Amino acid sequence: DQQVKQNSPSLSVQEGRISILNCDYTNSMFDYFLWYKKYPAEGPTFLISISSIKDKNEDGRFTVFLNKSAKHLSLHIVPSQPGDSAVYFCAANGDAGNMLTFGGGTRLMVKP
């Protein structure tokens, strides 16, 4: 049973437009959520996070929105740039220690 799901395996966006990546979770004990970005042959790198006490966190072009009642979060990238092309993983952490529970990833392609 996958507790964190990213239902879109891929997304293609034009440069300069907004990219919206979605993530759903089922475990109500999760209270901290993260997005990681992964380039080929590299490990995931931390992008942005949000605590469950907030519904929005912004860092430059990246904004994460959390809807706790729907158990849904999204990552907005605006404007999208070709260098943003990568696989994006949603992850969650709760009261079960430090472990991160990841979704399956969404491959974002930003076309020039």
Next chain:
Amino acid sequence: EAGVTQFPSHSVIEKGQTVTLRCDPISGHDNLYWYRRVMGKEIKFLLHFVKESKQDESGMPNNRFLAERTGGTYSTLKVQPAELEDSGVYFCASSQVAGQPRDEQFFGPGTRLTVL
């Protein structure tokens, strides 16, 4: 400052053989994690060391997997004997302070294991 390093980057072995993966965390990081991504699916947690002690090994799939972190520095993950379903990318991550679950986890580039 060097990041998390993993060796080897690729390993191809036959079913039944033994493989040992190595991870060197960022210097001074107390926490070391192993994760695995199988067949392009989600990245799954395997275990967590705090210094040399296993804090959480709830994700270890079975007793063919043995992880060690002698001296609280680098870690090894041994798979013996390897099975076909063990193929995947094994990631190591580290974070700085013990007891701080929200500390950023820094990931290494992974070891791609292929079992034939």
